[in-house]
Amino acid sequence: MAASDQRLIAEALRGSEDAYRALVERYQRPVLGLVLRIVRERGLAEDLAQETFVKAFGALATFQVERKFSSWLFKIAHNAAIDALRRRRLDTLPLETADADRPDLLDFLPGPATDSPATALEARDLGAALAAAIAALKPEHRSAVELRFVQGLAYEEIADVLDLPLGTVKTHLHRARKKLMETLSAGGWQPAGG
Amino acid sequence: MNRKLDKTLNRWLRFERAGDGRRAERELHRLLTALPPASVPAGFADRVLAASGVPVRGRSRRGVRPWIWRTAFGCWVVSGFLAAAVAVGFAADLARSGQLVALGSKLVVGLGRLGTETLAAVGGLWRAAEAVSAALSGPATLLLVLACALSSLMALRALHSVMALEGSSRHA
Known part of the structure; x- marks a missing residue:
């Protein structure tokens, strides 16, 4: 049975390299996914993800164990990504410039394990369309979408990570969903029979 | 997997158009989690540990x-x-x-x-x-x-x- 975050943190603070490694391996994918979703640039995302863990481990002694470690880690990751965006002044991409060949979007495309080449292509197209649609959202909406619909965080946790009121988080998610629906519908993705 | 994706996509779009936010969120969550997560580069954990000052496994007394x-x-x-x-x-x-x-x-x-x-x-x-x-x-x-x-x-x-x-x- 996997050790809890609190137990790993306690062991890490006692100097256990295995505990540090376990924490990284447990959260490397979600952290990288969140940061990549925000900055939309692979190399930068990897650097920021590494920076996130370094900051977290540097402040691990001050972490309050009654808090949820994942939320705390996501908060550090989100702040790092937003700071990077501000430094680079990256704006929301126009939809027409985002396509399936962009390296950052390829990370979110379905793999080869599908029924047939035709359906694999269709799944890949859908994945690319979804990734492009999310990439076209505002940064705060992208964050909310990743945390809610990929990482599965509750509204309250997202509000804590993004340091926003609960109502604002719900508004962001509502608007993001609507925008995604409009974007996909405009791209030809319609519900069958309707 | 693709038929499942197709059905999930259909359900999500239908629930969105119908204004059923709760069900729409559920289907969108299913849709996005059905796609593969971001790939992590090899050696990422080692680089994190090294940057954090945590000793990386394998470089112990054999380094003397x-x-x-x-x-x-x-x-x-x-x-x-x-x-x-x-x-x-x-x-x-x-x-x-x-x-x-x-x-x-x-x-x-x-x-x-x-x-x-x-x-x-x-x-x-x-x-x-x-x-x-x-x-x-x-x-x-x-x-x-x-x-x-x-x-x-x-x-x-x-x-x-x-x-x-x-x-x-x-x-x-």
């Missing part, structure tokens, strides 16, 4: 240069052999002179005999030790033993310094 180990071990062996040879020579001299009889020389002879028998059992090492001690008896031998002991100590100190340096560089 082998010649230091060999030098220290060689000094220990040489000084130990010489010390044993000199001690055997002195013990043999004292046993023959009888000066220790009043002070429990029987014990010394007995120990020497035990040492002799033990060394003889490993193939004539006793005779080799006597021959060496005869050749090396005198102040020069003592100086040589002291020099080997001193070099062993210096090698130990160097080894300790290198290990401390390796440890601090891992944490930098």
Whole structure:
């Protein structure tokens, strides 16, 4: 049975390299996914993800164990990504410039394990369309979408990570969903029979 | 998987158009989690640990240069052999002179005999030790033993310094 975050943190603070490694391996994918979703640039995302863990481990002694470690880690990751965006002044991409060949979007495309080449292509197209649609959202909406619909965080946790009121988080998610629906519908993705 | 994706996409779009936010969120969550997550580059955890100052597995004492180990071990062996040879020579001299009889020389002879028998059992090492001690008896031998002991100590100190340096560089 996997050790809890609190137990790993306690062991890490006692100097256990295995505990540090376990924490990284447990959260490397979600952290990288969140940061990549925000900055939309692979190399930068990897650097920021590494920076996130370094900051977290540097402040691990001050972490309050009654808090949820994942939320705390996501908060550090989100702040790092937003700071990077501000430094680079990256704006929301126009939809027409985002396509399936962009390296950052390829990370979110379905793999080869599908029924047939035709359906694999269709799944890949859908994945690319979804990734492009999310990439076209505002940064705060992208964050909310990743945390809610990929990482599965509750509204309250997202509000804590993004340091926003609960109502604002719900508004962001509502608007993001609507925008995604409009974007996909405009791209030809319609519900069958309707 | 793709039929499932297709159905999930359909349900999500239908629920969105119908204004059913709760069900729409559920289907969108299913849709996005059905896609593969971001791939993590190889060695990411190692780089994080190194950047955090946590020692990376595999770079432990094997990182200490082998010649230091060999030098220290060689000094220990040489000084130990010489010390044993000199001690055997002195013990043999004292046993023959009888000066220790009043002070429990029987014990010394007995120990020497035990040492002799033990060394003889490993193939004539006793005779080799006597021959060496005869050749090396005198102040020069003592100086040589002291020099080997001193070099062993210096090698130990160097080894300790290198290990401390390796440890601090891992944490930098």
